[in-house]
Amino acid sequence: MKYPVEEIFRTEGIPEFTFVNPPNYNEILVDIRTPGKPVIIEGQSGTGKTTVAKKIIENAFPGGTFGYLSARIAEHMETILNISNGNASGHWIIDDFHRLDSCVQSRIADLVKVAAETFEPSIHPKLVLIGINKVGSGLIMLVHDIAKRCGIHRIQPANKDITLQIMNRGEDKLQIELEGKDAIFEETKGDYWLTQLTCQAICLSRDILETQDSKKKLVYVRDDIRYRLVTRLDNTYREPVKEFARGKRFRPTNDPYFRLLRLIAAQESSVSDLNELANSNPDFRGSINNIKERRIAIVLESKPVCSRYFYYNTDTKTFAIEDPAFFYYLRHLDWEDMRKDCGFRDDPDRYEWDFAISFAGENRELAKLIADMLEVLDCTVFFDEYYETNYLGTAWSRQFREIYGVKARYVICLLDSHHAEKIWPTFERDVFVPRVEEAAVIPIYLDGTLFPGIPRDIVGIDFKGYDGKNEQLVTDKIVYKLEEKLRRV
Template sequence: MRICPQRGVVHCRNPLLQPRRTSDQVSASDRAGSQQATPGEFSLLDRAVYHRFVAIPYLEDVFKISGVPSYTFVRPSEFNRLKVALRTPGRGVVVEGPSGIGKSTAATKVLEELGLDGSVVKLSARVPADIEYIEMLPELGDFGTVIVDDFHRLTDSTKARIADLLKVTADMEHTRRKLVVIGINDAGRALIKSAPDLSNRIDIIRFEVEPASKIEELVSAGETALNVQLDARDLIIEKARGSFYLAQLLCWDACVQAEVTEKAQNRQSISTSYAAIQRRVVERQKERFGPAVRSFARGTKFRPSGRAPYLHILKWLSESESWSISIQDEMRKHPNEKASVGVVLEQGYLAKLTEKSDIAEILHFDPDSKVLAVENPLLIFYLRNISWPQFVRDVGFTKIDYKENYDFALSFAGEDRAYAENLRNRLEDNGHSVFYDFAEQHRFLGQDIETYMGPIYASDSRCVVAVLGEMYGKKRWTLFESSQFENRIEPGEVVPIWSTKVPPTSFDTTRQRGGLEFDPEGDLIQQAAAHAEILSRMIAERT
């Protein structure tokens, strides 16, 4: 791609920037010609056109599982607002909402009504060749109307350039330049973050889950077009959960299983049960999503006895009414998993995991808003309908429900913090939930510290690790902590780690129990790593 400076012309080999004509885009003359002939006079292509637009609708044209529907298009709730925004000169438009909710379809239909669909350039951040063009938009002058889909996948620098372009275009009330941005949740927030003064210069239109009445309208339109009656229609409407795409797919599958592939001559009942539809759809998606979902559930460092924070995140996503979740909100709702999920969130492990190519295809995580969203509506259907006990077994976890909030609670004097912090980091890297005072400090500000910390050492951790340095028996807080876990020493729930600076004495009863040693003057990182591996194996065998 290049720009000719003399003429301001863009030379581009990207076919997406050329006028497009899909199988659904047949001109009026094509249709008129078809209506004036008889089927016997048609070529093979003519017969397909005749069958599709004049005589008998095909199933794939009625219940569309790809492309823009015609027979079953239903105006979403925000359609009119989107229409007004798109015809306002110069003003940028941001369309955001869950994947598969109908954002792109609605934009396409509005542009058709406005007579602009033939001149619109549609680009996607999923297509490498399109990204090159998106990055050059600020330099292209009067580029007409451009739709940038999957905006959330662009880099922060490109988002900032688009934000500046939207601001300039709006201020000029440009009549020959219109930019439409489509993305999943919080696409508008991402733009405003790049340019805070943009908020009053763009229209942010949020597509939510549609009401059941809209889904019912879609199903009824399809039944009329195919001359059928779906016995499972009520369950399809309910289980689609406000998604036009899922409703299309479920209806399509019901008809396929009933061997109905085109309009019936006489009214026909589609007796396919919803259970049969669900099984077929889930089974097909298992091959598609199974490996990536399993990889996400196992996380960066899988241990069968681990806390399974990523598995819990997937479960929260499956239970959400929308197709995205705020990790921070979910942590507040699920206090038992708060600590382990907090580790993968705060340490950046979740963000890193969602950058893996196979996982990035199905999930998107925004590290700023801490929102996890699905990239494909079929994924949420898959997660909602799999057998979770079986999935847990398939992933390989031996236990995921714990009565204790922490795997380990660290007790140490401040003089040994360097070793304790390294041990905490290594244990968390191994997938464990660790109570470490500095990590929890913001939670007990203004509270009675003894009331907050006492139960953690007494019973709310599977194991207490006592780092017994030179000052351990002389500090107020270590004396308090040891008083709380004293009764846990005999059952073997306290692991002592002695400093080599503290010589053993005949009065030290902890020496009678198995423990570890650390050298405060040695390589603390290496020692902590070795000790973390031993502790991880210990707790795995006790699960």
């Protein structure tokens, strides 16, 4: 019997002929088979979570008593909400659990605890929750002492023997012999999906489209296959990479999103804690810290093509690339070519912030409004409230010398009598006044107070008499002008 190659080495859905049990298959099977016991399967995309769960249910529950639900599928949300509200019984897989609203997650976690305590399958639904980023640990934080009452598993990667089994089964069905299996294992590192994709690509590179009449030897050439895969994926993934890398409002020097993607592509995992990533990569710390609080979420909300491929949790600062094909593409992308394609130019004067705002406490409300509006326009702004946690344990005086002196491209100063009288604004002014000569200081005049070192004829923004009520005036007279100034850099 002849089989098409895509049915043997499957990259979509559950492999029929080349599925091999992961090392911890039996442990997961027993927990799913145990009546009433909730099960959590966590781990990043491509590890086979959904495939293993479906295989177990196919074998252990042949009557089709398990329903499959995904937080990605809009039509499934009504049932998921019914389950979370305690209005549904039965057996359910809830996939992509991490994408549910935190309130829904919490209600389901409460159900899991009650079900685990009572083990009354006739009363409570049997739930198998599948997600990424330590879903089990997240549930433990939501509901104390849940861990000992349910099964929490990660699909263990394929070892060399399992990877060889996948390839051997494919060889038998297609009448081929793959040479270089050790090298294939080194490339795929136990990733089930990548093993399937790589084997399929080897076949296609040698015109093997179906089972052969006689056995044929196929040599694996890593660089050739890697290039073929990246080229094959380019039409699908180049656009979302460019859209995310360019941020909400493109500027040739605004590349923190590009720098973040390039750094993540160099990691082993497609799931990253941005706090940990920033702390372990000093050269990227400023770029990451400037976008992780709000700006990444703004980009994903404003660009649907990005939200389909990137996941970000603003509470946990977890950034994830859930599509394993996409992550493979990123890992082997020509990043210098992508930089040019995005339109970024090398900036010899790389600044950590586009703007730093200097103000007296009496004008904090106006300063925050300006900072918030600039961030919506995808500008990096140093506003002290945004970064207090980053600088805990350090001296503001030292930080301000660096921020207002060298780390901000422009200093916005809200000048009035309060700025002249207060200690901290005066300290900041002493730091940034020398930068007046380089046109890096943009005054916003709130009254007629004169300041040494800031010439009366320096071009600034006249904003005298603002009553704190007309936000549109702030947008038109200050924010848009500042953003336009940045665009002309």
